[in-house]
Structure formats: structure tokens, C-alpha cells
Amino acid sequence: MIHLLLQILVDGFAISAIYALGAAGFTIIFGVSGVLNLSHGAVMVVGAIVAWYMATHVHVGVYLGSLIGILSSVVVSYLLYWLVIRPIDRSRRIAAEEKEVFILTTTLLVGIIIQGILDYIFGSNPVTTPPIAAGVQNFMGVTITNNELLIGIIAWVVLGGLWFFINKTRTGKALLAASMSPTGLALMGYEIQRVHNLLWGLYGLLAGFAGVLLASFLGANAEIAGTLTASAFSIVVLGGLGSVPGSLVAAYIIGYLGTITAYLVSPAYTELPGLFVLVLILYVRPQGLFGRL
């Protein structure tokens, strides 16, 4: 019994950390520019699949391969911003109150396009990158692979770096300020375009990291993009849109609920409890756990 509990604690830790990373990017984008990026899962999967391809077919090694994977997510993120989000933002032909709807629909389409292309080139079989660390640890009768442990640690280091960047550096603080009042920031003489450049780069990095770690832990294929977007969306809404600490807590709630269900009931039901909790929270507290209305 205690053995099972520990196993759940350990497995849930790594997967929730990956969820948290992905959701952090998603929520920052929303917090600063109000964009709900429905191609989020696809941006993650690009990183995952490129990392896998580089590591196993181009033989550049897992580390360099993962780096290239992350960079490709950044490239996709910038393409998304410059080719889709920015033109819509600046369009005069789309009424202001309809922009949100346009951004939702177009990012959804971008997700489908990326997914279709990846599917076409790499096939739909799930791919797993080689582990970034070999060996296992035994802890009170529970076996933990070093890979899983390292994935959890990397995810938390990146999240820590994100916290430090946003709260302690001047550039990061500009991002925080933009999420509170873009007009105020512009009045202070700060170029808003720089905020956007930074924002989408940061987003690509976070999504790329999450994707690459996912490819190493569970494996990835183009088909899971939709599920990834849905889970990031749920986590972010559960935690409160725009709140990074909220999405961390929510990632752990959803991650552990899923792991517990998978172990105690059946892996087929993994997503259900999370979805029900989400609907319940939205009924009782529509702004999420940590959100402001």
C-alpha cells in the first residue's frame, strides 16, 4: 500500500512538472497579450519530434538533439506571432470585439496544419527520445529511473529560472508590467514590440522544453497535440488565467488526479477526474483557484 502510494507520488511528480512547464508558457501568453493559443500542443509536439529525429536519425546525441528541438519550438512560436497573431492584432478589417474569436480560430487552424505536416513527415507512431540519464534509483522499495528524476528536476529548474527572470530582472519585470497595463508601460517609454518579441521567444522556450521532456518521459506523436492543448487549457483555467503560481498548483492537481486514477482505477479513465474537477470549479469559482475576474 505504502509502496503504491510512493510510486504514485514519484510518477505524478515528473508528469505534473512537465504539465506545469507547458501551462506556464500558455498562461504567460494569455496574461500579457490576451492570446489563447490553441496551437499550444502542436508547438510542444514540434519540439518533441524534432528532438527525437535529431537524436535517433541524425545522431547528434540526446542533448544537442533536445536543444535543436527546443529551438524549433521557438521558431514555430515566432512564425505564429509574425504571420498570424500580429497581422490580426493590427488588422483594421476585423472589428475589435471579434479579434479574440479570430485568434482562437486561427491558432486552432495553425495547430491542425502543424499536426498534419508532422503526421505526414514522421508518421503517427508515438516516438520516444533516448533517456537523458541512464540507471535507476531504489528508494524504500520504489524504483525510480534516473531519467524520470532528472526530467522532474530540469522542469523545476526551468520553472525556477522563469520565476527569477520575471521577478528579478529588468526585462522580465517589463513583461510583468505589460500583463498589468500595456498602456502604462508604453507611457513609461518602453517599446511594446520588444515585449512581444520577448514574450513569444519565452513561450517557445517553455513549450519546447515541455515537449522535449515529454518526448523523453512518455513519448509523443502529432495526434496528442489536441490533448496537450486541452490539458494546458484546463490547467490554466483551473489555476486562474494569467496566474503562473495558479497554473503550477493546478498542474499538480490535474497531474496527480490522473496518476492516481491510472494506478487505482484504470489508465483508460486518466483524464476524466481532472475534467470533472474543472467543470465543478468553473461552476463554483469561474475565475479559477488563483485568478482575478
Place this chain on the structure above:
Amino acid sequence: MTQMLRSPKLWLPLVAVAVLAVFPHFMGYYFLGVLTVAYYFAVYAMSWDLLFGYSGEVNFGPTFLVGLGAYGAALLNTNTALPLWLCVVGGTATAVVGGLLLAGPALRLRGPYFGLVTLVSVLILSKFITIFAGVTGGEIGLALPNVLSISSSGNYYWALGFMVVSGVVMTVIANSNIGLILEASGQDPTETEALGFSVTKFKLLAFILSSLFSGIAGAMTVFYLGTASPGTVVALTVTIQIIIATVLGGRRSIAGSIIGAVFLIVAGEILRPLGQLSTAVVAALALLVLLFYPDGFFGVLARVAGGRR
């Protein structure tokens, strides 16, 4: 009266329907089959547009309503001896009840929050279908003992007739005060309330209407296909196709939904040799239309027609 007859708004749809009605006389069964699917799809798109285009609610769960209609009817048909039309009624009733359940949070939530709840409703429905595979047939689907018609032209006329009736009813609703108030509440709910209209009441009405038509369409689709499966009436990919069809054709126009749906289904057939890439190509096309012609095909047509006059 002569003024009305001269207006292309009146005679163009009539001519179009007349042309579509003679198709079975010189088209093969394959082409008729494609169009039949497209016509049902057009009704999904119209019902979605009623909620989204007019009242501004981003509903990511049209297939929740369509799927409830489809599976409600399919389960009645396989488990009871009820006549086919009663199964359609039963399926529609299921969809309307589902729509009311969904409307609960919709009246409290707005924007992304509402979108998420509707998205989740589809995920939960498709999970339930897989989990209760013993009753629902799971991923493979449920084969039905009855169908609407065994001839391709019979099916074609059922679909065309249904699409025309739904189109007329929804056009009347959209052009009535109800449509205007819905549009107003989508643009500025506070001001609409201030003018004395209950936004809640009208949104609830929009929900009921949308689920009514989605439900009938879903039920009729499974009686055309002879099977109900998550891949055709519930999956998120179907939701996305409905959204693409509506936006491509042009929002806030019934004709736009029809044009968009027919384009989407026919393009899907033409691009079939491309395999997995075909979805990406259709999505890319839709993206380009959205970026360069935000009003969709129908918007472009209307502008061309307007320019000539």
C-alpha cells in the same frame, strides 16, 4: 411585391435550391453521397453559427450536441422497436437536454471560460462512449438496423429538404427581433440589458434552438450513414471542421454556412489522395481566407454583388 421579386436575396436561393434539386437526375451516386454528407454538415454549421456568429459565444462543443442527437437516436433504434421518426425525436430531445445542461455554465461564464466548458463537454462525451463500449460500440461505432432510405437520390432529397427547411427557419429567426437582440448581446451585453432585454433569456433560447437543429441533424446523419461512430459525429476533429466550414463560408449568414460546408466536404474528397496532408491543406486554405478575407466566401460574394449594383 415586384420589388421583392427583383431582390436577389429572394430569387437567388430559390434558383439555387431548384438547381440542387435536379442534381440526382444526372449525377452519379458517389457525388450525391458526398453532397448528402455536406448538407447535413451545413446544418451543423448553421446551428453553430446561431450561437457563435450571432450571440458571440465561442462554442467548442458543437459535436457535443450533434453527438447527443446522433447517439440518442442510435441507441433508441438498436434497443427499442420504436419507429425511425420517433428515434429522431428522442435523439433531438437528448440533444436539447444536453444543450440546457451546457447553457447552465454558459449563462455564468464568458469568453475563454465558456469555450473551455464546451470543449470539455465533448471530451467527456467521447470518453463516455469509449468507456461504455458495450452499449455504444466504442470507437468502432454502432451499426443501425434502420436507415432513412436505401436509394442515393432518396437520401439526397432527405438531406436537401432538411437543409432547406432548417435554413429557412434559421434565416427567419436571425432576421427577427430575436436575431437582432442576440447580435446586440454578443457585442455589448451591458447595453442590451440596459435597453431592457434579458440577455440570459435570449442566450438560453439560442442554445435551445442550436441544440434542436444540431440534434435533428445528428440523428438524421446516423440514419443516413447506417452507423453512429465517434469519428463521424463526436470527435474534436469534427468540431474543428464545423468551425472551419462556418468561418470559411462567412459568419452570420446561413448561405455562408452552406457554401462553407459544401466546400469543406468536397475539398476533403478532392484532396483525399494526399492522405493525412489533406486536413492540413484545408486548414491552411481556411487560415488564408481568414487572414485576407475575414468575412469569408459569402462576404466576398456579397461585396462583388454589391459592387455591381
